[in-house]
Amino acid sequence: MKLAFFQGCNIPIRIEQYAISAEAVLQKLGVQLEVIPEFTCCGYPVRNVDEKAYILPSVRNMAIAEKKGLDIMVICNCCFASLQKAKHVLANAPQLVIEINELLAQEDLRYNGTVAIKHFLTVLHQDIGIETIKKQLINKYTELNLSVIHGCHVLRPREVTTFDDSFVPKITEELIQLTGAKSLEWQGKLECCGAALAGINNDLSHALLNDKVDGALQAGADYLTPICAYCHLQFDTTQNNIRSNDTKTKVLPVLLYPQLLGLCLGIDEKILGIEQNTTISPDHVAGLKSILGPPVEEKKKKRRKKAAA
Amino acid sequence: MQGLFSTLFSGKFATVISTFFTDVLLQKRLLSHSILRWVAHTLIFTGFILLLLMHGLGTGVSEFFFSDYYSTLQPYLSLRNIFGLMVLTGVAIAVFRRLTDKPKRVKSYASDWVSLALVGFIIFSGMLLESTKISSYSLFQEMVEEYGDVADESEALALETYWVAEHGIVSNNVAKPYDPELIELGREINGNSCIECHAPANGAFVSFSLAKIMGPISAALGDSGTVSTLSFLHLLACFGLLAWLPFSKMFHIIAVPVSLLINGVMGFKKPAENLENSLNRQMIGLSACTHCGSCSELCSSLMFYESFQNDFILPSEKVQFLKKIAAGEKVDQNRLNHLQKGLYICTSCDRCSTVCPSGINLRDIFVSARYHLLNQGVPETSILSHFSFPLAVARSYVEDHLKALKKVEERFKNAFKKLSDMTTLTLAQPALVGNNSFQGCYSCQRCTNICPVVRLYDSPAEELDMLPHQIIFSLGIGNKEIAMGSRMIWSCSTCYLCQEHCPNQVELTDIFYNLKNAAISKIESGGNA
Numbered sequence: 001m002k003l004a005f006f007q008g009c010n011i012p013i014r015i016e017q018y019a020i021s022a023e024a025v026l027q028k029l030g031v032q033l034e035v036i037p038e039f040t041c042c043g044y045p046v047r048n049v050d051e052k053a054y055i056l057p058s059v060r061n062m063a064i065a066e067k068k069g070l071d072i073m074v075i076c077n078c079c080f081a082s083l084q085k086a087k088h089v090l091a092n093a094p095q096l097v098i099e100i101n102e103l104l105a106q107e108d109l110r111y112n113g114t115v116a117i118k119h120f121l122t123v124l125h126q127d128i129g130i131e132t133i134k135k136q137l138i139n140k141y142t143e144l145n146l147s148v149i150h151g152c153h154v155l156r157p158r159e160v161t162t163f164d165d166s167f168v169p170k171i172t173e174e175l176i177q178l179t180g181a182k183s184l185e186w187q188g189k190l191e192c193c194g195a196a197l198a199g200i201n202n203d204l205s206h207a208l209l210n211d212k213v214d215g216a217l218q219a220g221a222d223y224l225t226p227i228c229a230y231c232h233l234q235f236d237t238t239q240n241n242i243r244s245n246d247t248k249t250k251v252l253p254v255l256l257y258p259q260l261l262g263l264c265l266g267i268d269e270k271i272l273g274i275e276q277n278t279t280i281s282p283d284h285v286a287g288l289k290s291i292l293g294p295p296v297e298e299k300k301k302k303r304r305k306k307a308a309a
Numbered sequence: 310m311q312g313l314f315s316t317l318f319s320g321k322f323a324t325v326i327s328t329f330f331t332d333v334l335l336q337k338r339l340l341s342h343s344i345l346r347w348v349a350h351t352l353i354f355t356g357f358i359l360l361l362l363m364h365g366l367g368t369g370v371s372e373f374f375f376s377d378y379y380s381t382l383q384p385y386l387s388l389r390n391i392f393g394l395m396v397l398t399g400v401a402i403a404v405f406r407r408l409t410d411k412p413k414r415v416k417s418y419a420s421d422w423v424s425l426a427l428v429g430f431i432i433f434s435g436m437l438l439e440s441t442k443i444s445s446y447s448l449f450q451e452m453v454e455e456y457g458d459v460a461d462e463s464e465a466l467a468l469e470t471y472w473v474a475e476h477g478i479v480s481n482n483v484a485k486p487y488d489p490e491l492i493e494l495g496r497e498i499n500g501n502s503c504i505e506c507h508a509p510a511n512g513a514f515v516s517f518s519l520a521k522i523m524g525p526i527s528a529a530l531g532d533s534g535t536v537s538t539l540s541f542l543h544l545l546a547c548f549g550l551l552a553w554l555p556f557s558k559m560f561h562i563i564a565v566p567v568s569l570l571i572n573g574v575m576g577f578k579k580p581a582e583n584l585e586n587s588l589n590r591q592m593i594g595l596s597a598c599t600h601c602g603s604c605s606e607l608c609s610s611l612m613f614y615e616s617f618q619n620d621f622i623l624p625s626e627k628v629q630f631l632k633k634i635a636a637g638e639k640v641d642q643n644r645l646n647h648l649q650k651g652l653y654i655c656t657s658c659d660r661c662s663t664v665c666p667s668g669i670n671l672r673d674i675f676v677s678a679r680y681h682l683l684n685q686g687v688p689e690t691s692i693l694s695h696f697s698f699p700l701a702v703a704r705s706y707v708e709d710h711l712k713a714l715k716k717v718e719e720r721f722k723n724a725f726k727k728l729s730d731m732t733t734l735t736l737a738q739p740a741l742v743g744n745n746s747f748q749g750c751y752s753c754q755r756c757t758n759i760c761p762v763v764r765l766y767d768s769p770a771e772e773l774d775m776l777p778h779q780i781i782f783s784l785g786i787g788n789k790e791i792a793m794g795s796r797m798i799w800s801c802s803t804c805y806l807c808q809e810h811c812p813n814q815v816e817l818t819d820i821f822y823n824l825k826n827a828a829i830s831k832i833e834s835g836g837n838a
Contacts, residue, residue, distance in 0.1 A: 009609050009658035010699070013578075041609040041656045045695035046616075048825045051743075053616035060612055103615060107413065156805035157816070166809055191761050192804035199697025199710065204800055207765050233702050241704060 001127060003118065004070040005033035006061065008079040009041050010229045014237075017273025018229065021258035022075055022120055024267050028136060029128050033073065038064050042082035048200075058086035059100050062117075063109040071116040073123055077228030081153035081161055083117045088160045119154060119163055121227065121257070125171045130178055138266040139292040140180030144223070146255075147216030148172055148183050149235070151228035152192050172227060175257065179264045180295070186219035188212040195230035198238065206242055209234050213243065213252050223255045232256065240278045253279040255288075263292060321574050328573025332668065333566045339666040342603050345402065345410070352399030353428065356392040360432075364389055365547065379506060386512040389439075393432045394515055400429040414614060415602035415625055424559050431546045437523060438539040439516035444479045444524030445532040458502045464494070468502075471495020476510040477517055479524035479532070564597035565667040572668030577659070580705075587673055594669035595635055598628045604661035604671060613654045621651020624661040624671055631678055646687050652679040653691045657699035676700070680709040688716035690829045693799060724832050725794020728775055728783075737787025742823045749813040750781045756807035756817050762800050773797040777807050777817055784820070793828040797821075 011019050023033055043057040062083065065072045074080040090097050090113060101110055124133065150169055158166040169190070176183040194208030213235070216224055226232045236254040243249040254277050262272040269275070269285050331337045336354075340347040362370050363385065371378040371385070378385060403425055407417050442448060449472060459465045470491040472478040499507075511517045527535040554560055571590055581587035605611075605623035614622040621627050630648055634640060640648075652675055661671040683689055692713055700710060739748055756777040763769045763776060770776055774795035775783065783792050792798065798821045807817040 009656040013659045037607060040611045045656055046613055047822055048694040049691050049829055050616060051822060051826055053613055056616055057612035152804040156809045192802040194802060195698060196695060196803045199701035200693050201800055202701060208802060237702050
C-alpha cells in the first residue's frame with residue numbers, strides 16, 4: 001500500500017520525529033509513504049478569520065493527491081479535520097465545487113472527491129490491522145501507564161471526522177493496549193490541550209494545558225501520549241516552558257504513539273527520535289527499554305492452541 | 310569580529326569551506342530545486358565570471374596566469390566566444406522561464422527584466438563589437454600601416470585579399486572571385502607580419518558569423534564610427550551593470566555568498582546568539598534575494614493568497630517590499646496594512662527558509678518585520694487566529710505580541726456592545742449566521758455545563774461576557790452583535806464538546822467560528838456598532 005503523506009506545517013519543522021517515527025513504523029508494516037512537496041497548509045490556522053479560506057487549501061491538497069492517484073494519510077488531528085471538513089462541505093455544495101475547480105484548473109488540478117483521508121491510526125488499526133501488528137511485535141511494555149490525549153479534532157464533530165466513536169473511542173485505546181501499555185482513565189482524555197487559544201489568550205491556553213497535565217499526574221501517568229501535532233507541541237514544548245522553572249509543578253514527559261510502538265517493533269530509539277522530544281531525557285529512554293519484555297501473552301495463547309490441538 | 314574569529318578557528322571552518330564549494334560555487338540548493346534554473350544560473354554565472362576574469366579585468370589577470378595571453382590569439386579568441394555564448398544561453402533560458410515557467414503567482418518586476426537585459430546586452434554588444442572589428446577595413450589599414458611588412462601596392466592588395474577571403478574583412482577594393490594566387494601571397498605576408506598576434510578570426514566563431522551580417526552594415530555606416538559607437542555601448546553597459554549592482558538584485562553576487570556561508574554555519578532553525586548577529590543577517594538576507602520565487606512556489610500559505618488576493622502573503626513579494634522599507638523608502642499606510650496582513654497570514658512552516666537558494670533566513674526577517682509593523686500600525690485582526698500558535702510556542706516577541714493583542718481588543722471594545730452594557734435586550738427575528746441549527750436550542754444548558762473553558766473560571770458569566778447557551782439564545786432573538794463581541798467566542802477552545810453533546814444538534818462550535826469570521830470582517834471593514 002502506498003499513501004500520500006500529509007505532514008502539515010508543524011511536523012516537518014517542529015516535530016520531525018513524529019513523521020520519521022511514523023514512517024519507520026509503517027515501513028516495518030509494509031506501507032509506503034510519499035511526501036508531496038506541493039501540499040500546502042491544510043487551512044486550519046485561518047479558520048477564525050474566514051471559513052471559505054479555510055476550506056480552499058484542503059481542496060487543492062486533495063486534488064493534488066487525486067492527480068497522483070494516492071489516498072492521503074495524516075498524522076496531525078487538525079489537518080485531518082480540515083481535510084475531512086472540506087470533503088464534507090463539498091459533498092453538499094456542488095456549486096462551490098464548480099467555483100473552486102475553476103480556480104484549480106489554472107494549475108491543471110481538479111477536485112472530484114475520490115481521495116480518502118486516512119488518519120495514521122486508522123491506517124494502523126484498519127488497513128494493517130491489530131492482529132498483523134501483533135505478529136510483528138518483538139517486545140511489549142510490562143508496566144507502563146499512559147495518559148492518552150485523543151485530541152478534539154480527530155473525534156469531533158463525528159459526522160465530519162468519521163474517525164471513531166467520539167464518546168468511547170476505541171481505535172487509539174486498542175492500539176495502546178497492543179503495546180502492553182495501560183491507557184489510563186483520566187479526566188482530560190477527550191478534552192482540549194489549549195493549543196487553539198495559544199497566542200490568542202495565553203493565560204487560558206496555559207490553564208487548559210495545566211488542567212490536563214495535573215489530571216494525568218493525578219491519574220498516575222508515567223507519560224503523556226498526544227495524538228495531535230498541536231497537542232504534542234503544547235505538552236512537549238509549552239508544558240516544559242511554563243512548568244519546568246517552577247518547583248511546585250512537575251513536567252510529565254511526552255511520548256508519541258509511533259515512538260511507543262516503534263520500540264515494541266524493535267526499531268532503534270535514535271531513529272524514532274525519542275530524545276528529540278523536549279521532555280524526554282536519556283534516563284527516560286533507558287527506563288522505557290528496561291520495561292520492555294517479550295510479548296508473553298502471545299506465547300501463552302499459542303501454547304493453549306497447541307494444547308487444544 | 311569575535312564571532313568571525315571563533316568561527317574561523319573552530320571546527321566550523323571545515324563547514325565554511327564545504328559550504329563555499331557546494332552551496333556557493335556549485336549551487337547545490339538551487340540544483341535540488343530546479344535543474345533548468347540551475348543550468349541557466351550556472352551558465353550565466355560561470356560564463357560571466359570567466360569573461361570578467363579573462364577579458365573584463367584587462368590583461369592583468371590573464372597575463373598573471375598565462376604569460377602568452379593575447380586576446381586575439383587562440384585559445385582565448387574562442388574561449389571568449391564560448392563564455393559569451395554560455396551567458397547568452399543562460400539569459401535566454403531565464404527569459405524563457407520568466408515568460409512561461411515562472412513560479413505561479415510571482416510577479417516579474419521591471420527590475421528583474423533590467424538585470425537580465427543588462428547582462429544580455431553586455432555580451433551581445435561585446436559580440437557585435439568584435440564582429441565589426443573583424444570586418445573593419447579601417448582597422449585593418451591601421452594595423453597594416455603599423456605592423457605590415459608590405460613592399461608595394463600589389464603586396465598590400467594580396468594581404469588585403471587574403472584577409473577579405475579568410476578573415477572576414479569587408480573591403481571595396483577586393484571582390485569575388487578572389488584570385489587564388491593573391492590569397493597565397495597574402496597568406497605568406499600574413500605569416501610574416503600578422504600571425505604572431507592574430508589567430509584566424511573564425512576562431513571567434515560567433516562574432517565571425519555575425520561579421521558576415523554586421524560587416525556590410527558597418528561598412529555602409531562607416532566602420533570606424535560603428536566600432537567606436539559599439540565599444541562605447543559595450544563599456545556603458547558594463548559600467549551600467551556595475552552602477553546598477555549595489556542598488557538592485559544584482560547585489561546578490563556579493564550578498565548571496567555571504568548569506569550562504571552564514572546559513573552553512575548557523576542554519577536557520579536555532580535563534581541567533583545575539584540581536585546584532587540576527588539584524589546583520591537580516592540585512593544581508595534582504596540584499597541577497599534575487600526574487601527567484603522558489604519560496605513562493607512552495608509557500609504553505611499559497612491558497613490564502615488566492616483567498617485574500619494579497620501579494621504580501623507570498624514570501625518573495627514580502628521581501629521585495631521589505632527591501633524598500635529597509636532602504637528607508639516612504640510607504641503609504643494602506644500598503645503597510647496590506648504588508649502587515651501578509652506577514653501575519655503565515656503558518657510559520659519555515660519552508661521558505663528551507664528552500665531559499667540564497668540561504669536567506671526568511672523566518673527571522675518576517676517575524677521581526679511582523680512585530681515591527683504590529684507595533685507601529687493598525688492592530689492586525691488575524692492575530693486572533695491559529696497563525697499565532699507557532700509564535701506562542703516559540704515564545705518570540707512575547708511582550709510585543711501581547712501589546713498587539715491589546716490593541717485588537719481595544720478595537721473590539723469600540724466596535725461591539727457588551728451584554729452588561731445593555732439595559733434592555735431587543736427581541737427580533739433569529740439572526741443570520743450561516744447556520745440555522747441554533748433554532749433547535751431548548752435551553753438545556755448542556756453546552757455550558759460541559760464546556761472545559763467555562764469550568765476554568767470562578768465567575769464565567771462575567772469573565773466571558775456570555776456563556777455558550779446564552780450566545781445561542783441571543784442568536785435566537787436576533788442579537789448577533791453582542792454574541793460577536795463576547796469574550797466567550799474568542800475563548801472557545803474549539804474542542805467541539807458542546808456541539809457533540811448537544812441533544813438537539815445545535816452546531817455551537819461551527820456557529821462560533823462563523824461569529825468570529827463575522828466579527829473580524831466587520832472590524833476590518835471599519836464598521837462600528
